[in-house]
Ligand SMILES: O=c1ccn([C@@H]2O[C@H](COP(=O)(O)OP(=O)(O)O)[C@@H](O)[C@H]2O)c(=O)[nH]1
């Protein structure tokens with residue numbers, strides 16, 4: 001394969017151009033086509049010596065909203081948003097490295113929920129944008145990612161960035177990702193019992209950096225924050241019902257509004273006459289999660305890294321600082337949910353969904369996954385200035401498949 005040969009020629013240059021100081025820097029471009037937005041991550045690596053692994057030097061990150069799935073009926077317009085982000089890479093990567101810099105896009109739950117036909121049309125248009133760019137386009141460079149990879153690759157990213165994948169004493173941490181349309185839980189089981197009690201499709205072996213990790217991971221489609229809003233409203237998979245009003249005790253009493261998600265328009269509002277507040281809202285949300293998720297015993301006492309909407313909602317309610325992140329207990333989300341839901345008038349400048357979102361997060365953690373009230377959550381957006389996203393793990397995986405790292 002000629003592309004592959006090019007990789008080797010340019011990335012193992014030690015014996016060809018030994019004193020070329022710049023030749024040891026290379027790049028990888030990974031797109032995250034999420035349900036609520038599309039993001040580009042341009043990673044820089046430096047190969048300090050031929051016998052060592054390349055080191056991650058930095059990241060350029062940019063994002064646009066909405067996500068590709070909002071362009072389900074205009075795939076060319078969707079691909080245009082990818083092209084604009086890719087133009088950033090033209091500026092960021094030196095021209096002589098363009099043809100050896102791989103570009104890959106992986107789509108998550110937003111595209112998983114579209115019809116096969118619409119999803120493939122979007123991917124095809126994106127593939128054309130890639131082919132027209134000067135970058136290296138590997139096989140399968142544009143695809144819908146399997147949900148189990150989404151969890152594993154985020155776990156790899158977080159544990160790599162926190163230094164847990166190198167050296168002898170590896171104390172890996174579990175990860176919780178709450179997207180718009182799906183949610184992932186991933187950890188490395190410590191107890192033999194966990195392997196015995198877990199359904200086979202929740203366990204995956206994964207090779208990275210010369211180690212094999214047997215991970216517990218699962219992606220719950222339809223359990224992302226925005227999908228959960230629709231489920232709570234009773235509107236999930238209801239696109240046929242035109243103009244119907246969906247009401248919830250989790251919304252401000254007088255609210256009536258419209259909301260677009262995944263190319264569908266929904267009308268929603270508060271319980272004008274009936275109840276509102278945390279108690280009735282919790283019961284509503286409970287119906288969405290109770291008994292729907294696998295609860296591994298082992299996680300009850302352990303702490304997890306949490307990001308995406310866990311992070312965003314904790315920031316919105318001043319539970320953590322946007323720049324710093326922080327450590328929370330599960331019960332902190334519950335306390336905030338009560339505060340917001342029982343005083344909705346006071347929070348009406350924020351999103352009308354704030355009460356529902358916080359209540360859902362509380363129910364998902366406690367009744368869904370089975371975490372304790374005092375389970376610790378490390379909320380993190382960046383580690384050493386690198387985004388805690390599955391995209392870094394995916395880029396390592398890509399470099400590995402291209403023979404650049406092991
Ligand atoms: O690089 C990223 C990508 C996503 N998110 C967060 O992930 C959530 C949205 O999830 P997404 O659109 O990826 O939905 P999914 O397709 O994963 O369900 C929001 O909280 C975003 O702020 C983030 O913080 N950084």
Ligand SMILES: [Ca+2]
Nearest residue numbers: 034035108179
């Ligand atoms: Ca995501």
